[in-house]
Amino acid sequence: METSRRNRRARFAAVAALALGLTALAPVAQADEDGPVEPLSSSQCASGRFCVWSGTNYSGTFWSTASVGLQDTTVAVAGSVWNRMGVDVRMYSGTGGSGTIRCWNNGQQNGSVSVGSASIRTMTATTC
DSSP states (O other): OHHHHHHHHHHHHHHHHHHHHHHHHOOOOOOOTTOOOOOOOGGGSOTTOEEEEEETTTEEEEEEEOOOSEEEOSOSEESEEEEOSSSOEEEESSGGGOSOEEEEOTTOEESSOOEEOSEEEEOSSSOO
């Protein structure tokens, strides 16, 4: 009976250790549209989306969209940007499409910028 208890305890300890080890390796949850979280990397930016990170090298708060038109972001100043929309995107330093404009061409990616990104407008063509 004592051997059986030791075996159960040993199995439980092994399973618990494995579970704790896997938890430590689990990735950080990825953001959905308009959801800030700590990002994993540029791989968060799915095809067909415009993505903005607050930090350089695709770090910090993450925001992305696949919607068209004018919209405010949750990232006031972008440190990294990737346009995977298929059309050009205008980025504005102010909300509601106000302030300084920066154009991001279809496919353009930059992991080290400092640009106002309070709002964006997706264009209907591939030119800003």
